[in-house]
Amino acid sequence: MNIEMLRCIALSACAATVAGLLSFLALRRLGGIESGPIRRPHRAQHGENRLDSLTYGVTRYVPMSEKVADATRDMLSRSGVTMPAASFWAIRVASLSAGIAAGLVALPFIGGVQGIAAAAACAVAGLAAPQAWLLTRRAEWRDELDRQLPDALDLMAICISAGSSFEGALAAVGTRMDGAIAAAFARVAKEASYSSRSEALLGLAERAQVNSITFFAASLVQAERAGSSLVDIIRMQAQSVRTERRLKVDDITNKLSTKMLFPMLLLMLPSIIMLMLAPMILQLGEFF
Numbered sequence: 001m002n003i004e005m006l007r008c009i010a011l012s013a014c015a016a017t018v019a020g021l022l023s024f025l026a027l028r029r030l031g032g033i034e035s036g037p038i039r040r041p042h043r044a045q046h047g048e049n050r051l052d053s054l055t056y057g058v059t060r061y062v063p064m065s066e067k068v069a070d071a072t073r074d075m076l077s078r079s080g081v082t083m084p085a086a087s088f089w090a091i092r093v094a095s096l097s098a099g100i101a102a103g104l105v106a107l108p109f110i111g112g113v114q115g116i117a118a119a120a121a122c123a124v125a126g127l128a129a130p131q132a133w134l135l136t137r138r139a140e141w142r143d144e145l146d147r148q149l150p151d152a153l154d155l156m157a158i159c160i161s162a163g164s165s166f167e168g169a170l171a172a173v174g175t176r177m178d179g180a181i182a183a184a185f186a187r188v189a190k191e192a193s194y195s196s197r198s199e200a201l202l203g204l205a206e207r208a209q210v211n212s213i214t215f216f217a218a219s220l221v222q223a224e225r226a227g228s229s230l231v232d233i234i235r236m237q238a239q240s241v242r243t244e245r246r247l248k249v250d251d252i253t254n255k256l257s258t259k260m261l262f263p264m265l266l267l268m269l270p271s272i273i274m275l276m277l278a279p280m281i282l283q284l285g286e287f288f
Contacts (some may be wrong), residue, residue, distance in 0.1 A: 056091035092130045099126015116140035141180050142210050148181035153238035160231050212241045
């Protein structure tokens with residue numbers, strides 16, 4: 001190992017240390033220091049959970065304020081993620097620190113403006129990676145809710161027709177089905193046990209931000225206030241959701257043919273022109 005390599009490694013270590021201290025101060029300022037003392041998690045039977053260890057290590061030195069914790073819990077709830085807010089905060093801090101460290105380690109080897117740009121890109125990637133994952137998870141969760149809602153409504157209608165209560169039908173969906181809709185309806189059943197049914201349904205609609213679930217919750221709340229039959233409303237909502245999804249698929253299919261027209265012309269038009277001009281080009285070649 002030559003002297004230049006050792007020098008680069010030493011510079012990288014120093015830069016990483018300075019960046020770690022700066023990021024620590026910045027994140028501590030952002031997170032606030034209003035949090036109470038963090039208890040070290042108990043060790044599991046087969047070793048300590050890594051995520052709990054990371055959460056304890058990060059929040060011990062970079063605690064969250066109540067405002068940041070509430071915002072984080074709201075983001076996780078709207079994405080169907082049951083992870084504690086402190087754990088997601090620890091992942092964000094660790095990802096940002098890893099991005100800064102990777103950029104500063106690569107900076108001496110690349111050098112110049114390109115090295116600075118690469119270091120900045122690594123830091124931005126480390127900061128944005130957890131948020132990008134959460135946005136992706138939110139889109140998948142909402143799509144799964146919309147896709148599974150008709151089957152869940154059919155199961156609820158069967159349970160209510162058999163004599164079960166509305167809360168019992170929700171609990172049946174939570175136990176007999178899998179995926180996002182099961183967890184969402186189980187949470188609604190739990191919330192309805194200590195609050196009103198309307199508040200639990202409207203809370204689900206607020207978290208999910210899915211049109212079909214919003215219409216379902218609003219219809220049930222209105223039917224409960226008007227004293228209408230819940231079974232008929234649930235069956236109508238299931239049929240309405242299926243019809244809406246079928247129309248959406250038909251609309252996507254119709255638009256697909258229009259979107260494919262330009263690439264087909266772009267690929268086929270040069271070939272057609274060459275076929276039309278080929279005889280003329282051959283005749284011109286023979287003439288000259």
